[in-house]
Amino acid sequence: MRLGILTGGGDVPGLNACMKAASMRILDEGYEMLGIRRGWGGLLNYNPEDPQTHQDLILPLTKAIVRTIDRTGGTFLHTSRTNPGKVRPKDMPAFLKGKFEHKDGTEPADCTAHALRVIEHLKLDGLIAIGGDDTLSYAVRLHKEGVPMVCIPKTMDNDVYGTDYCIGFSTAVTRSVEFINSMRTPTGSHERIAVVELFGRYSGETSLISAYLAGVDRAIISEVEFDIDKLVKFLVEDRKANSSNYAIMTVSEGAKPLGGEMSLKGEADAYGHQKLGGIGHFIGGEIEKRSGIGVMVQQLGYLMRGGAPDALDRMVATTYGYLAADLLIQRKSGRMVALRDGKYTTISASMITEGKKCVDVDELYDISKYRPKVAHLLGKPMFLY
Numbered sequence: 001m002r003l004g005i006l007t008g009g010g011d012v013p014g015l016n017a018c019m020k021a022a023s024m025r026i027l028d029e030g031y032e033m034l035g036i037r038r039g040w041g042g043l044l045n046y047n048p049e050d051p052q053t054h055q056d057l058i059l060p061l062t063k064a065i066v067r068t069i070d071r072t073g074g075t076f077l078h079t080s081r082t083n084p085g086k087v088r089p090k091d092m093p094a095f096l097k098g099k100f101e102h103k104d105g106t107e108p109a110d111c112t113a114h115a116l117r118v119i120e121h122l123k124l125d126g127l128i129a130i131g132g133d134d135t136l137s138y139a140v141r142l143h144k145e146g147v148p149m150v151c152i153p154k155t156m157d158n159d160v161y162g163t164d165y166c167i168g169f170s171t172a173v174t175r176s177v178e179f180i181n182s183m184r185t186p187t188g189s190h191e192r193i194a195v196v197e198l199f200g201r202y203s204g205e206t207s208l209i210s211a212y213l214a215g216v217d218r219a220i221i222s223e224v225e226f227d228i229d230k231l232v233k234f235l236v237e238d239r240k241a242n243s244s245n246y247a248i249m250t251v252s253e254g255a256k257p258l259g260g261e262m263s264l265k266g267e268a269d270a271y272g273h274q275k276l277g278g279i280g281h282f283i284g285g286e287i288e289k290r291s292g293i294g295v296m297v298q299q300l301g302y303l304m305r306g307g308a309p310d311a312l313d314r315m316v317a318t319t320y321g322y323l324a325a326d327l328l329i330q331r332k333s334g335r336m337v338a339l340r341d342g343k344y345t346t347i348s349a350s351m352i353t354e355g356k357k358c359v360d361v362d363e364l365y366d367i368s369k370y371r372p373k374v375a376h377l378l379g380k381p382m383f384l385y
Contacts, residue, residue: 002032003328004119005061005128007075008039008082008135012154012168013309014317015130017070019077021321022128023061029329034122035059039131040138041082043115047095058122070314073171073307083138084115112145119147126328128152130167133160136336136352143349148333150324151349154317156305159203159358162351163338164381167320169206170312172199172304176210176250179300183248191245192294193235193287197280199304200252201262204359206304207252212372217247220283222254223358224367231283231370232290239293249370253299255279277301319344342381 003026007015019035026033035058036042042057059065059077069076082091086108087100100109119127119142126148129139132155143149153160154167180196187194196216200206204221211219217238220226231249238247254262256279263278277299284297309317316339323337323344335346359365363380366373 001026001029001125001329002034002123003126003128003325004034004036004122004124005077006036006039006042006130007077007079007154008129008131008138009079009154010132010156010305011074011079012156012305012313013073013171013307014167014313015075015154016072017309017314018130018152018154018167018317018321019061019075020066020070021318022325023066023321024063025322025325026329027061027063031329033061034124035061035077038078039080039082039135040084040115041080043118044082044084044087044096044111045093046118046121047093048118048121050095070318071308073305073309081134083134084111085138085141087111112141115142116145116147126150126331126333128324128328130154132157132166133352136160136349140349140353143334148328148331149349150327150333151336151352152320152324153336153338153352156206157200157203158205159201159356160336160352161355161357162336162347163340164342165316165339167313167317168305168309170316171307171310172206173209173213174310175304175307176206176300177214179298179303180210180214180216180248180250183296183298184246187248187296188244188246190294190296191239192296193239193246193284193291194248194296194298195280195284195287196248196250197253197277197297197299197301198250199301201254202356202358204252204255204365207250207255208359208365208372211250212374214250216250217242218249218370219372220249220251220255220370221359221361221365222252222256223361224365225256225258225260226370227258228283228286229290232287234370235287236291236293249283251279251283253277253279257282 047053130152156172158169284295
């Protein structure tokens with residue numbers, strides 16, 4: 001048996017630990033494991049007639065190669081946000097131009113037939129895809145095309161539908177709490193209001209949990225539009241009530257003011273998403289304009305996903321890797337490994353595309369005060385999803 005593994009989308013701490021575990025399990029069975037570089041971009045840019053692309057995009061994984069990769073963050077196979085099912089003209093590899101049609105010369109082309117050809121050329125008996133809902137949605141597409149596929153959920157937003165936990169979330173929260181607490185020093189020294197912007201397009205769980213653990217004054221999440229007048233009033237009151245004369249808040253990058261839109265910029269990627277970022281500066285500007293109080297805005301951005309994983313992410317990533325490998329060894333496919341109700345399990349991979357995972361606002365968020373709701377904690381899951 002020859003199996004492949006890849007990572008797609010944004011990098012998170014824990015990916016290398018996951019790939020090491022899966023590879024070790026496969027190699028222990030006497031099977032082969034191939035690492036596919038740059039996510040789905042590796043399949044798209046692989047040219048069966050050009051041996052150089054094999055050298056550039058395919059890495060045979062041995063125990064010697066994966067032995068130490070879990071000691072660092074990121075993904076040693078690299079990653080991309082490529083979707084072979086929607087390839088824009090400017091992203092089409094030169095050797096594929098003219099083979100797949102673009103409507104009016106602008107519409108994305110479906111190069112899935114090429115991806116399937118590459119999988120057949122590599123003689124892969126199965127594939128492990130590690131990613132968020134975008135990356136895994138294409139894995140579901142390949143599974144429907146007949147490719148034995150197992151999915152592993154990862155995302156700092158913890159928003160893959162069907163699982164309570166995604167690789168990268170715990171470390172993202174750990175980093176966020178550390179940086180929020182570090183922000184207290186300059187904010188308090190200058191008697192200002194700090195706005196800390198965190199990742200989270202549709203799910204505000206990172207903002208919610210980080211705010212809960214760091215004890216910030218207010219938290220804005222993606223699921224609830226906020227009234228800027230009300231928010232500024234709260235923060236001015238919070239600052240006045242603090243003996244150190246400062247206030248601090250978190251906000252999800254996907255949050256929207258009442259009647260407003262997400263702060264988007266740049267061209268949409270292959271999955272139709274534009275880059276987020278800027279809501280923190282909008283809020284900061286409104287605070288200064290309406291209150292006259294100085295503001296510090298900090299976008300944590302990539303710092304949330306940098307460095308090695310914490311113990312929880314390492315535990316989950318390693319276990320997900322072993323479970324995914326076991327499924328393919330048992331020739332079971334079309335599954336995603338998951339955590340549900342605190343227990344490891346597997347679910348149908350198609351479930352990824354059947355819904356959106358968001359904060360349970362009624363249970364966990366105080367809409368009237370823009371704060372985590374900490375009442376009625378008995379019976380709640382560990383991460384208050």
